[in-house]
Amino acid sequence: MGTINTFLVALRKSCTRVFLFFSFFWFLILLGGCVDKPEPYEPTPFSLEIPSFFPTYLNIPEDNPLTVEGIALGRRLFYDTRVCGYTGLDPDSMMSCATCHKQEKNFRIGTDDPRFPGGDAYGLTGQYTHHAVMPLVNLVFNHEGYFWNGSVYKNNPNVNARNIEDIVLMAILAPDEMNSTAAKTIAALQTDSNYPEMFEKAFGTPEITMDRIKKAIAQFIRTLVSGNSKFDRYLKGLETLTPDEMQGYILFSTEEGADCFHCHGGAGTPLFTTNLFYNNGRTDVFNDPMDRFSVTGNDWDHGAYRAPSLRNVMVSGPYMHDGHFKTIDEVLEFYNAGLVYSPYISPLMHKIDQGGMMLTPIQINQLKAFLHTLTDEEFLTNPKHSKP
Ligand code: HEC
Numbered sequence: 001m002g003t004i005n006t007f008l009v010a011l012r013k014s015c016t017r018v019f020l021f022f023s024f025f026w027f028l029i030l031l032g033g034c035v036d037k038p039e040p041y042e043p044t045p046f047s048l049e050i051p052s053f054f055p056t057y058l059n060i061p062e063d064n065p066l067t068v069e070g071i072a073l074g075r076r077l078f079y080d081t082r083v084c085g086y087t088g089l090d091p092d093s094m095m096s097c098a099t100c101h102k103q104e105k106n107f108r109i110g111t112d113d114p115r116f117p118g119g120d121a122y123g124l125t126g127q128y129t130h131h132a133v134m135p136l137v138n139l140v141f142n143h144e145g146y147f148w149n150g151s152v153y154k155n156n157p158n159v160n161a162r163n164i165e166d167i168v169l170m171a172i173l174a175p176d177e178m179n180s181t182a183a184k185t186i187a188a189l190q191t192d193s194n195y196p197e198m199f200e201k202a203f204g205t206p207e208i209t210m211d212r213i214k215k216a217i218a219q220f221i222r223t224l225v226s227g228n229s230k231f232d233r234y235l236k237g238l239e240t241l242t243p244d245e246m247q248g249y250i251l252f253s254t255e256e257g258a259d260c261f262h263c264h265g266g267a268g269t270p271l272f273t274t275n276l277f278y279n280n281g282r283t284d285v286f287n288d289p290m291d292r293f294s295v296t297g298n299d300w301d302h303g304a305y306r307a308p309s310l311r312n313v314m315v316s317g318p319y320m321h322d323g324h325f326k327t328i329d330e331v332l333e334f335y336n337a338g339l340v341y342s343p344y345i346s347p348l349m350h351k352i353d354q355g356g357m358m359l360t361p362i363q364i365n366q367l368k369a370f371l372h373t374l375t376d377e378e379f380l381t382n383p384k385h386s387k388p
């Protein structure tokens with residue numbers, strides 16, 4: 001009996017030792033797992049809110065999905081004057097995207113900026129931009145090409161000019177905009193100790209690279225969606241239009257009226273643009289080397305440009321690709337009686353034979369009242385789009 005007992009005690013002891021040994025072993029493995037493994041990179045997917053009646057087909061490249069962290073970074077970069085490659089100069093000698101794309105002006109430049117009198121923008125070197133600044137609104141719904149002439153488009157053989165990401169880089173490098181280099185811009189951003197963490201959260205590691213700058217700013221721009229104007233609320237049955245606004249809407253959307261809807265949309269095309277390119281009869285002299293013809297080589301594209309969205313158009317001047325018209329009254333005067341015939345004018349400019357819409361002053365005011373209903377105050381003041 002005694003020997004059996006001693007044997008059992010010895011056996012229990014050795015079992016405990018083996019158990020303790022393996023427990024300790026597992027503990028070490030677990031500890032190693034907790035301490036050594038870096039936090040997994042998991043940016044938060046951002047789901048874009050699409051306004052009622054808007055198209056749901058979005059222009060978001062597969063390699064740059066929207067994330068909460070990417071958008072936050074992009075927003076900060078959009079407003080950061082160091083993106084132009086300098087630090088510490090006085091603000092007038094520096095430039096951010098928002099210098100030319102101001103939220104309250106529909107992300108355009110406006111006509112009353114003391115630095116850009118008349119709304120003709122120029123870059124850091126003083127060189128004027130070739131065309132007028134474009135609004136940054138609802139660009140995520142555009143599949144037809146960016147810029148006035150659509151030269152930045154998805155299947156462009158020039159891989160450096162396919163989407164908003166590429167436009168970010170162009171703006172940073174262009175002599176008529178920021179005139180920087182990738183190295184200068186990255187070095188200037190490296191002076192800010194907040195960025196490494198923001199880049200890490202958005203892209204997995206703290207490195208500041210041009211590819212990431214492009215992606216983050218493009219993400220932010222894709223969130224600039226305007227779809228809550230009075231007209232939108234009218235379509236949803238939440239608000240009524242005044243008789244003048246309603247008359248203006250009818251003029252806008254009928255061929256007998258002002259006939260604007262073919263190119264600028266309406267209830268069925270709530271972006272208020274087709275995003276297509278037309279010659280709308282501004283002139284018969286075509287010497288702009290960057291019109292739509294320069295992209296397609298199609299004869300009928302001489303003097304053609306992308307029809308801009310008319311959302312927030314009342315705050316969005318100066319108007320047209322050359323910023324020729326400073327006020328909406330001047331634009332309406334042109335469409336009313338100032339059309340110029342050329343063989344290239346769009347066949348959709350039905351009123352060319354009579355020189356324009358030929359509306360009465362009362363009708364012009366009604367049309368203007370309708371255009372006012374496209375102003376989206378929420379978009380123009382949304383804190384999510386403003387300087388962080
Ligand atoms: C000096 C003024 C200026 C600055 C600064 C500027 N832009 Fe622009 N932006 C323009 C002009 C002018 C156009 C129109 C160019 C054209 O079509 O010929 C434009 C067009 C665009 C477009 C195309 C919009 C469309 O509907 O096709 C995007 C996107 C854009 N800019 C983004 C940016 C970003 C991002 C930055 C900052 C990195 C920036 N811009 C800085 C003047 C500026």
Ligand code: HEC
Nearest residue numbers: 258259260263278280305306307308319320321335346348
């Ligand atoms: C055949 C197509 C077409 C029709 C019809 C048309 N437009 Fe346009 N619209 C354009 C194009 C193209 C541009 C840009 C032209 C340019 O940049 O030179 C433009 C520019 C504008 C602009 C300036 C927008 C900006 O942000 O710069 C306004 C405002 C405008 N149109 C209002 C109207 C109104 C109001 C009507 C009806 C009376 C109308 N358009 C009819 C094609 C058209």
